[in-house]
Each structure stands twice: as structure tokens, then as C-alpha cells.
Amino acid sequence: MQQPTSSSSVAIIGGGPSGLMAAEVLAAVGVAVTVYDAMPSVGRKFLLAGVGGMNITHAEAKADFLSRYREREAELSVLLQDFDADQLREWVHGLGVETFVGSSGKVFPREMKAAPLLRAWLSRLREGGVQFRVRHRWLGWAAHGALRFSTPDGESEVQHAAVLLALGGGSWKKLGSDGSWLPLLSEQGVAVRPLLPANCGFDCNWSAHFADKFAGQPLKTVTLEFTDLAGNTVRKTGECVVTHYGVEGNLIYAFSAALRDTLLAQGSATCYLDLLSQKSAEQVLSEVAHPRGSRSLSSHLQSRLNLKGVRAGLLRECLSKEAFTDMSALAAGIKRLPLTVYATRPIDEAISTAGGVRFEAVDERLMLKALPGVFCAGEMLDWEAPTGGYLLTACLASGRAAGLGMLDWLGLERAV
DSSP: OOOOOTTOEEEEEOOSHHHHHHHHHHHTTTOEEEEEOSSSSSOHHHHHHTTTOOOOEEOSOHHHHHHTTGGGHHHHHHHHHSSOHHHHHHHHHHTTOOEEEOTTSEEEETTOOSHHHHHHHHHHHHHTTOEEEOSOEEEEEOTTSOEEEEETTEEEEEOOSEEEEOOOOSSOGGGTOOOTHHHHHHTTTOOEEEEEEESOOEEOOOOHHHHHHHTTOEEEEEEEEEEOTTSOEEEEEEEEEEOSSEEESHHHHHHHHHHHHHHHHHSOEEEEEETTTTSOHHHHHHHHHSOOTTSOHHHHHHHHHOOOHHHHHHHHHHSOGGGGGOHHHHHHHHHSEEEEEOEEOOGGGSSEEEEEEOGGGBOTTSBBTTSTTEEEOGGGBSOOOOSSSHHHHHHHHHHHHHHHHHHHHHTOOOOO
């Protein structure tokens, strides 16, 4: 990598939120910025995330917010000092997009869509002089240090004084994040961790009868309990969906990191579902033990507890036959149903990924220690977070931090 000068141009490889945020920081002080992306347009995963309602960030207390980053809380706390949830909302407002806080604390654009925000952002970047080169897939470095790209016109090489890699993780490769950068960095002596699915579904080895009958059925207002490898027990109420292969949905995503880590260590992981979280264990036992006369047990459970459909099916699927002859055991199963998962879904189905460039491989500016002048930001760094706005917030914050780090490398002052 050539030594920087104040007039040098920079390359940003990856047109997702972290790359675009870094481009904004750099362009604000007149740096010549070129954003390269393998896809025909930038921000594709960003747009997909907004299909069901664009969750920008979360309005919960700062300490709770930071805890969502688990073992990387310390590293992300540093990045979020300069660009936290409140500052992110102000930044969005600066693009002419209003936001509001939903009942769960999630923050959304007023129109609930990502496209208006992205359009306004790209317009501002282009007005600031940022250049975009799409259909440019990064291939690594040439022998003399130039960046190599595969383009519609063949392979090309370009030289920049500084480079930001913002290539995302390994999920949803059809949108551009395929993790192909991992061996390219490993070959350069950069410490990396393998990519793993995060915010993903899990396989449960359902019987064919259960899968065929209940696949696609939602489980609303259920409570999931899980004890992780460190002995920490967490209970959370929410919604999930039974799929043909297992379980999926926001409640499962909230536990996916702990479930995945236990799977990797033990081969399976068992969590517990409270199918009637609005009723106490004593109430459930009283209703289950109530004389049922000539009614079938299924009719009895439906009549006394409104337990039917997929919930009743789960009882049959996850409890032993003996439990249905012991009313105490059956009542206990309703309140604490063992649900065992055996595998994560494929990484390409995951919402995000864990693993990537270790924080130990970058300095305080997010520059790779093994490759001076090369920076990393976004999901390709080794951190993960649940859904709820935490992923986007950290991607934007890390992109901003990397952009500031590049200014420092170039010997330039940040914009006021």
C-alpha cells in the first residue's frame, strides 16, 4: 500500500450501511471516494431489511442496548460513543426522514420503508462527490499492491492510498454478502474466525406427521427459557413460527447465539417453552386435573385451557406418552415443554453472521495491523447482535469510526 498524501483517493469496497457511512465521513472533508460493489446497485440487503418495516435502532436504556453485543460489548461501546441510537436518529432526520418509537422500543422511519432513506442518502453522497462503481467484485491484491476487481469489461487494477473493506458477513449471498473475502484476508496474515449463522432458525427433527400438519403455524405469546453454557438462564416472551424443519422467528433469534454455541459444544441444545405463559403453573394444573368425564383428553385440554392446534401438537411431539397419563407431568409439560434443536439452518438463510475479522487484528482506528492503510467495518468484524436495530446501529457506527480512522491515516481533520 502506498503512503498516503492529503490529496489521495480512497476506495470503499462494499456499498452497505457501513461502507456508505464511511464514504459520508470522508467526502465531508473533500476526500475523493470511490465505492465499489459487486452487485448492480448498492444497499441491497439494507433494502431487504426494510421490506417488513425498517427497524433503524432501539430506544432502550444505553446499558441494556450495549449488553446486546454480548462478549464484544466493550469493543462496540467504544464505537457507539460517537454514534449511538440517539445520534443515529438525528442523522436520519437530517436526511429528511422522520422516525418514531414503536411499542416495543424499536425505532422506525415514519413511512416504515428503507427505500426513501437510501435514496436521500445516495443523493447526498453523490452531491458530495462520491463515485460508485457497481458490478465490481473484489478479487484481492495484485503483487504490487493494487486492488484487483472483476468487472463486466474484464479484470481491472486500481491503486488507492487507503481502503475500507465493508463486505458484510456471509448470509444472503444473492444480495452480495458471501464471505468470499475471508480467505483473501487470512492469506495476508489477518486473524479471522469462521463465519457462523446468527439470528437464524434451527432444525428440530420433527416427525413427518407433525411437520406436514403444522409447518407455517405461528406460536404467539409463548415464553422461551434457556440456560447457556455459562449457566445463565434467560426467559423471554414473544412469537415464533413452527417450520417444516424446526423453529424460526423473533423469539428464536433472541436466543440463537446461545443456542448455536451450545449446539457447537454439545451437539444439541434443549430450551423450554411455556405454552400458556398467561396462566400460572397452579392454574394449569388445576384445569388439567379437573374431572373430564367422557371427554377425550384433547377435548378436555381445549375446553379447560383453549389448548389446541399447533400447541396441542407440540405437546404430543415433545412429551412422552407416559406424560399424558400423569396429569401433574402433563401440566408441567405445558408450562415447561422441552424443545430440542439439533442444527442451525444454513448460513445463507441467516439474517446475519457471527465471526469474521477479530478485533485483535485491528487497531483503535479499525485499521488492520497486518495491512497498514486497509480498514474494516460492519458485519465482517467479529461481533453479533440480535435483531431489533442493534445490527444496523453497529454497522453505521463502525463505518463512521473507520471513516474517521482513515482521515487520521491520511493526515486530515474531521469535519466539524
